[in-house]
Amino acid sequence: MALPLAQQQSIFALGADMPSTREDILARYLHLREISKKVHEEVLKCISTDALLNHARRLGLAQGKTLLLEDMDEMYYVYDLAVYTAPADRSRAIDRYAKSARFEAQSDEGVMLDAMRRSQFAILLIEQRHDEVGLIATDVIRNSKVWLVDVGLESSMDDGELIATRLLTPGTFSMTAGVMVPFEIEMLDPVCRLLPQHLGNSKLSRIADDRRLAEAVYKVALAGSVMDRMAYLDIPDRL
DSSP: OOOOHHHHHHHTOOOTTSOOSHHHHHHHHHHHHHHHHHHHHHHHTTSOHHHHHHHHHHTTSEETTEEOOSSGGGHHHHHHHHHHOOOTTSOOHHHHHHHHOOOOTTSHHHHHHHHHHTOEEEEEEEEEEOSSSSEEEEETTTTEEEEEOOHHHHHHOOTTOEEEEEEEOSSSSBEEEEEEEEOOGGGHHHHHHHSOHHHHTSOGGGGTTOHHHHHHHHHHHHHSSGGGGOOOOOOOSOO
């Protein structure tokens, strides 16, 4: 069901310090996106080859020390897990990087790093276009509304479609961390079977923040044909 415009505007009203035009919001988004890309590159430098291979093996993308890739873009899913997830007894790479980063807390770099540390894996139902830019979606795991600014998704996604992605929320709007999966209801059963039994039998809301959910979704998607519909493109600096 589409969100009424008045309700949409009340949930995602632009604050006094928020750009008010499409061009300004896109400029802000592109600026933050560039910062996140640079941070990702720096974090990846701190991750060992063995750690990356371990994540690749868990996704079915490596055997021993050999990568088994049909497309180099598949490595983005390995990078996502390596940067944002870790077992309970280990620290995440993004948190280790934050300890050595020298960003001012209120700088755009500091704000973006904080958003990356607070990232959330989500399954989004696209509801409608936002009045200014981007999409209004429902996070079906947490039953919450999301204003998603993403130029590629805005132009390619139809209302009613589902995607799984990792959200970064540096302010009023959210953006993706770089990876996404076209999601289908039929994927739920194999995803749940990959989770530990006590999680696989739980409601989605109870596993929303478990690191293994993203891994299971990526593994199911990569094993099937759903990823054939995906392509990663660089966004031009000017839109």
